[in-house]
Amino acid sequence: MSTYDKVLIRFGDLMLKGKNQKIFRERAIALLKQNTKHLNVALEKRHDRLFLVIQNEDLNAIEQALMHVTGIGSFSFVKSSEKDYDSIVLNAIQVIQNEVKAKKTFKVETKRTDKSLPHTSQEITQILSKGILKEVHELVTVDVRNPEVTLHVEINETEALIYLDSKKGLGGFPVGVAGRGLLLISGGIDSPVAGFLAMKQGVEVEGIHFESTPMTSIESAQKVIELAKKMSVYAYRQEFRLHMVPFFKLHQEIIARISPSYVITVMRRMFFRVSEKLAQKKHALVLITGESIGQVASQTLDSMHTIEAVTTIPIIRPLATTDKQDIIKLSKQIDTYDISIMPFEDCCTIYTPSGSSTKPNIKKALINEKFMVEYDKIIDEIVAQTKTFVITPNSDIRLEQHGFTVTEAWEAMHDHIEGQ
Template identity: 40%
Template structure:
């Protein structure tokens, strides 16, 4: 194997001032957990990077796993050399030859963090670049737009030479932004909202409203599988709270004018999610609402619905086109699960003409028709089923088992 190390570079967290050490520690813990399936790796944390010694392991699956971790800007394949100019030049030639096939131009980007090294960054560019030109054919230097950039970084632990990098997920490390409850319906939008919420360093717990027998076990399993897929990005585990919602939905159908049933249902969902957030020490609610997409997601509807909670509501996909959301869904692996044809509770008892501009005052008045609403909410919260999904472990009941 030519490459013997991976250099994992931090992204946005490198700008976080006094919080930087905490952010780096959170990221390192996530990387260590993510790397557990790979045997024989040595990892070390440095001021501006994590260095992984491969010890003969194939880099492809490791890089793929690292690309799921928020807080990583890039992952570079690297050759390590001793802090000796001749050794650095030879290692740089190896790295260039590995990457240059079919390409014609290169440049050297030297960085000397170890100030006791006798060659400064500018001289390093010249010494290594000249050596590469003398020992290759048909190549020229292009300092502005090279086909290959040979990065040479002199550190106290050795010199790392890289010529091939992979894009990381960006964002902030999981755990630095608190916790939010994700309202997870089973559609395309809410898993993407969960992914984007986690990208800002927020841990999530899922909340799904299940209305048997009107919604099937297949619909529930669909949400379990979506949560399982999101564990790839969570740093380990995600809790999923399944709320029994049948009695409340039937009561809304019987007591509320049909045009306002969706508005009242969403108000009740928010109340229950807020209770679960308080019980699980979360500070916000996240959902997949997209402005104007359906009747409950107009500005008027949000105004009438949001009144029931003072918790911040995070809506990462609110301004996106549907195609943008679908593209992210494909990329993160949730799309094929989301389009399974099993309905969630939002689609049952759906009124033929839901209000797109509901009045808050009317919603409050209609809600009073349900005299035992607080009792129903308390009962639903008390009867919640909580599942713990963990990356790399299958759920007790898979979608295939249900067919």
């Protein structure tokens, strides 16, 4: 039987949102219900506190579910108790005996919101400490300055809550409250991490992928689908929309007509042109990329300036100043790393000429693009041909426009890609 009977959930930055706090809390609660619906727990709302009542459920499963909910600042597994001091002492002893496995230094820290109690928080701490130490002196010794274990006791109007520690949640804001953004998602390490960080700040993220079969393999598209599955865990309703853009025709034009040193620059300028048009159709407010300053030739400040000059929509770069090793660490945290390093190339990597310019400028990019015949018409054509797939964690894939089954959706995607 578990030591704990509730989970105390705290909202982090949500508490700073003033008049919008109610909207943010409601979305956070919806996400919480969504992510715990498969567990044997019950939601309990009480004023400014939110609890999960544990009903014979594995604590690790609960923790894993909570770590997929954006907007949660921290949470604690707690033991609830009657408010009288004897009951608190008995329950605190049970928590320590069950959770402390080797002798530790400890202290009691009391907080009371029920001001009708006859003692101050400090006086309550002294009363509780004496009773607890009588029974668990073989497990803990007092150290009020630098304890290894802190026993927290929070006494409110209805009960006392007893817990040892708090676990840090994802923080940020509930996904969706900040509006919609389109993530330019390749098969690499960076873009899924950038999308996750945007989701963590409340952005409803949808993916846009430029597939270029037969230049790229269908496995490259499947790789992006697998990444989308991982990201769908954090999405509202656990559904991630992936827009597959048939880029082959435009890709051919770029390779045939653009100077090798400007191929990548012009290709990414075309990505942004297509993405902006698609964003307008999908009512997205921003584009999101996995760019990190200086990481590759197309991610120098000169390159970024030249590439984004073709758009008016804001570009968000969550990883702009992030070290590569920190990006890899995050990709492992969200379980996308092993997929990202699979050796299937996308259209950014399948043709990367040597000598790509690290300091491209807008004037030269425009001169190069004059050699492309009516590329704006091709852009309109491929935007119209873009297919949207709705992807969930359990491998359920459906074509948004038709509600296909998993098998039908994958066959439709295969036909869509192979037919280009």
